[in-house]
Amino acid sequence: MDNQIELHGNVTTMNLDSVLFNNIVSSNYFKELYGLKTYHEVLEEAKKRALYVGPYVPGQVKVPSSAFVILYKLFTLRLTMRQMNGLISHTHSQVRALGFLYLRLVSDPKFLYDWYEPYIEDDDVIVIYQKQPPVLTRDFLRRLLKDHKFEDTYFVRIPIPIQKEILQRIEEHDQFMFSHYGDPKPALRDDRDRDRDRGVDRDRDRE
Secondary structure, eight states, rough: OOOOOOOOTTTTTTTOOOOHHHHHHTTTHHGGGGGGGSSHHHHHHHHHOSSSSOOOOOTSSOOOOOOHHOOOOHHOOOOOHHHHHHHHHHHHHHHHHHHHHHHHSSSOOHHHHHHGGGGTOOOEEOOOSSTTTTTEEHHHHHHHHSEEEEEEEEOOOHHHHHHHHHHHHHHHHHHHHHHHHHHOOOOOOOOOHHHHHHHHHGGGGOH
């Protein structure tokens, strides 16, 4: 049997701030998700509803976004290592973003960079809010690694010694990339380019 991801911190709240957590679990949408019992069912829901991955619905007072409700639903399933690998290598970039957020919130900080490292130069685009320009996955990951504030919410701070090690590894990576390849800034690619490059074999959640 595949091992579950070891959880770090509060195993009830997912380390979400109290307002966001309470609004998620009391939301009608979270209640609608009760009927989804499997990882695959929740992924299908995410592909339809996680149009942006900011924590709140824009223009409404502290109404949690569909993405963060789905994120917490995934947390209740206690994802395995294999499922997480399927999530962060998914062909749908918004689904992948949920995996990266899941890891930032509840995985052991000592292993966070190891999870992110294969994607630290990824140029898939992620929509945080629809009225904002999309961001590259590489920039999204750097933000999660460096900051504890994410839009209108706060994540648990990464312990200082681990944070310093992460920043050092990012710096070493960036220096290597610059010395070998210069400083290319990949353009935002459309879905057809990403699907062609990644291929259906990357959709590991089907395994």
